[in-house]
Amino acid sequence: MEHIETVVIGAGHSGLAAGFHLARRKLPFTILDAGGQVGDVWRARWDSLRLFTPGRFSGLPGLANPVGRDGYAGKDEFADYLATYARRFDLPVRLGVRVRSVIPRGDEFELDTTAGPMSARHVVAAGGHNALPHVPALARDLDAGIRQLHSSDYRNAGSIPPGAVLVVGAGTSGAEIALELAPTHRVSLAGRPTPHIPDAVFRYAGSAYWLIVHRLLTTGTPPGRKVAASFGLRGAPLIRISLPQLEAAGVTRLPRLTGVADGRPLTDAGEVCTPTAIIWATGFRPDLRWLPPLDVDAVGVPITERGVVRRYPGLFFVGMPFQYALTSGLIGGAARDAEYVAGRIAAGVA
Known part of the structure; x- marks a missing residue:
């Protein structure tokens, strides 16, 4: 059985940040990723997707995002940035390796992978929380003639059949997809409205905004713990796009879906929708099936102490x-969380 002192699972931005800080401490580690190349997860998203935060807040330690401080990287640009990052810092990424299970064995972990069995003293799960597309249970009761797909399967307007389209989920992803479809389809957007962060906030007060959400709203402060208690139960704020823009483009706003009537989606206002297609922009859940049993919160996120699983x-x-x-x-x-975790690993092997 191959032994690796520290295994980082996932070569996305979190895994690469963990690798950067492990390498700085000269700790032995390997990053395993199921993709064929670094950044593949981003390349598979819809064609026009851009990051929701500007370049100054979308870079990894040691290498700025090439789009600049106020630019928004496209999904392929960011995928290329991740690949460049892995090469620049010579991070030991092994591609095409899927981890099927992680099992505690004494003071180590046994990993079942597609490259054979491995053991590790430390395992860093860095696959993020966007692993499993989340679709409400009511989707199973809808008429089979309605085409349904999650936002992770959406590519462009040409891939959606003509007619009425219902986008479910009023966060930034749902709003941007609805806006893209509006010139070619009759589009409705269902969901509870989320706050809008104007572009001017990032352009003129970005540093102050980031200071608040990065330094003040943490589990170490009363305001942070208050926000954390309900975090994930609502969609993320709208960035780069606002409800007036959607309305000007002809997108019809609808309240939340609460049920199904005769195979058609039903809003909490009692309105029955008759779409040709539904795009579920309803977020994701972490994939924890390959890990030992964990305590999770209301939306399936593992409960940890700054990433440490006691x-x-x-x-x-x-x-x-x-x-x-x-x-x-x-x-x-x-990156800050990755640095903290790397420090804990260093303390454990020192």
Whole structure:
């Protein structure tokens, strides 16, 4: 059985940030990723997707995002940035390796992988929280003639059949997809409205905004703990797009869906919708099926102490929502959590 002192699972931004800080401490580690190349998860998203935070808040330690401070990287640009990052710092990434299970064995972990069995003293789960598309249970009761797909399967307007389209989920992803479809389809957007962060906030007060969400809203402060208690139960704020823009484009706003009537979606206002297609922009859930049993919160996020799993010494997370701060699940926030986890690993092997 191959032994690796520290295994980082996932070569996305969280895994690469963890690798950067492990390498700085000269700790032995390997990053395993199921993709064919670094950044593949981003390349598979819809064609026009851009990051929801500007470049100054979307970079990893040691290498700025090439789009600049106020630019928003496209999904392929960011995928290329991740690949460049792994090469620049010579991070030991092994591609095409899927981890099927992680099992505690004494003071180590046994990993079943597609490259054969491995053992590790430390395991850092860095796959993030966007692993499993979340679709409400009511989707199973809808008429089979309605085409349904999750936002992770959406590519462009040409891939959606003509007619009425219902986008469910009023966060930034749902709003941007609805806006893109509006010129070619009759589009409705269902969901509880989320706050809008104007572009001017990032352009003129970005540093102050980031200071609040990154330094103040943490699990170490009363305001942060208050926000964390309900975090994940609502959609993320709208960035780069607002409800007036949607209305001007002809997108019809609807309240939340609450049920099904005769195979058609039903809103909580009692309105029956008759779409040709439904796009579920209803978020994701972490995939924890390959890990030992964990305590999770109301939306399936593992409960940790800044990424440290007390129940299984040597098991860590990086990149989970509100792992320590509101920014923990964001590209610019994961590095601080990665540095903390790397420090804990260093203390354990010193």
